[in-house]
Amino acid sequence: MKDWFKPHPDSLLGKLGSPTYLRWESLANLAWVIALFIAPLADPRMSWTRWLLPTAASAPLYLYLHFRVYTGPYRLLPWYAGAMAALGFIVWPFNGVALGYVVSAAMCLAYLPSLRRWLVALVLLAIPTAIVGQLQHVSPWIMLVVGLASVVSGFGHFLRMNNHRKDAALRLxxxxxxxxxxxxxxxxxxxxxxxxxxxxxxxxxxxxxxxxxxxxxxxxxxxxxxxxxxxxxxxxxxxxxxxxxxxxRGDLAAELVSARLMLEASGVGFNGALPEGTLLPPQVEAPLALVLREAVTNIHRHAKAQSASVTFQVEKGHLQMQVSDDGCGGLSAHGNGVSGMRERVRALGGNVQIDSPPRRGTVLTVRVPLDRKSVPDVAADAPPTELDNRSAA
The missing domain is CATH 1.20.5.1930 (Single alpha-helices involved in coiled-coils or other helix-helix interfaces)
Known part of the structure; x- marks a missing residue:
């Protein structure tokens, strides 16, 4: 029974790594089912003997088809959506709210891989919808509003799915x-x-x-x-x-590039800068690279941030590295990862400061002494070299 709920490897959730947003979206699409039963009860002209049985019989089938849209083989998605629309055409004469079956099918078709295929499927769905709507004497204006709402919502689905496909391809x-x-x-x-x-x-x-x-x-x-x-x-x-x-040996420049790839692949904007001309001793650069790696990994896994940045400042024989994000904050100052950072920095004669109030992001500041011979005097005043611009989350 457990395997029955597991997404097929070639399903919509399986292809995209089962993103949380898509799961919530699938649940949000089911909210209208409540209206499927409430609306007829609020209409005194509707007789429950006419609409209740077909509505109650169709709801479980719709839930199954909707579930299979996200977890079934992706090649069968148009057939699941088509069956949902057909179910709506059957129940519509008994319950006008069953038009939601057709609207839901149109939105699910937006998960198709190309805009052209979605538009073709939308046209093929609109033709029988218009015919059934005319037979049911539904106002053309109502049909137009429902159609526009379906197109706009479906287009939003398509854009989000397209972005997720690109992110999945980038991760691969x-x-x-x-x-x-x-x-x-x-x-x-x-x-x-x-x-x-x-x-x-x-x-x-x-x-x-x-x-x-x-x-x-x-x-x-x-x-x-x-x-x-x-x-x-x-x-x-x-x-x-x-x-x-x-x-x-660690390399801070390589770690900054790796941090940008990791964070931007997960939708976190990243900005990293390193003072131009700075030449760090290997015994300092290697531990700092590991501290930076740990800090970026924490942001990726736990921060739930929209953006992050890493800045460096060289002055008075010291290097200050600051890693900040706008995530949920609340970073423990005594976790294993933080303890490892402190030990590495302490071995260099430096110190670590953490400012992480709940829901207000985290700022990790590392300050270590440097050998003045290894850092040019112009390094502190030189403009930073931007590794990359901040990306939209």
Whole structure:
């Protein structure tokens, strides 16, 4: 039974990752069903013996079709919508509010992948609607108002769905880029380690075999060979540590680009700036990059923000990084993520300040000391280089 409620992988919800907004929209589209029963009761000319049975029989079928529009195979969406419209044409003579079945079908057709297909489907739906409306002696003005309302509402649905399709495609492309980048990095690391250790390990093997042969014949030379093996091994170990340190090194510029991609893909506008000419020591830049990554991840997962920004300021031998958002606020100052930030910054001799009142956003300020030789004097006065303009959420 649980699988029955699970969206089909090729369904509307399945294709878009089951966005919350679409679930609420589907529930909002059902609000008119209440009027389907209340309106006839308020009309003294309506006899319940005429409208109640067909209305009550049609409601469960409509709810099923409406549910399948969002969770069923996407290729069958026009058929579900068409069945909803047909249900409306059948019940309309008994209950005039059943015209809502047709309107709901028109709105669901707006989920089709192209504007042209939606307009064609709308025209095909409008023809029988006009015929049935004339047979029911419905005022042309009422039909015109209902038709315009359906078109405007449906067009709003279409635009939102189009934006969600683009966002979903963007997320897929970003995942593919990350996958390819990870694969390329693994191949690069493999080549570097091969070039770095291949010759060294071969030399160690040869020297060790020679020392083993000379151990009994010429112990002094064997000892010299083993000393050479030790020297070569220590040199290789130092090179490996240097390479690994370079792989682990954080890059603030790269983190800003990654933050923009992550936040804008989830509909959060982002603005990031880095003082031009600033050259940070690796021992400072790497921890700050990790702090920035954690802060952006918190915004993405928990803040429910519309926009976020990251600014840097260099002055008096200190670097100040400020990460702010306009989200729900209420960030705990003692969470695991915040504790990790504090530990990294404390190791640099700096401090972290958090201003996160509930429902008023969060401002995270990090201030760390710098080596004056690594920061040009003009860095503090130089205009910031904009990484990107703020995007609309």
């Amino acid at each position: 492309s970003q995942e593919e880029v990350r996958r390819l980048a990870t694969l390329a990095e693994r191949e690069r690391i493999g080549r570097d380690l091969h070039d770095l250790l291949g010759h060294t390990l071969s030399l160690v093997t040869i020297k060790s075999e020679l020392a083993r042969r000379l151990a009994l014949v010429d112990p002094e030379r064997a000892q010299r060979e083993m000393e050479e093996v030790e020297r070569v091994a220590r040199h290789a170990l130092a090179e490996v540590r240097t390479a690994v340190t370079g792989m682990r």
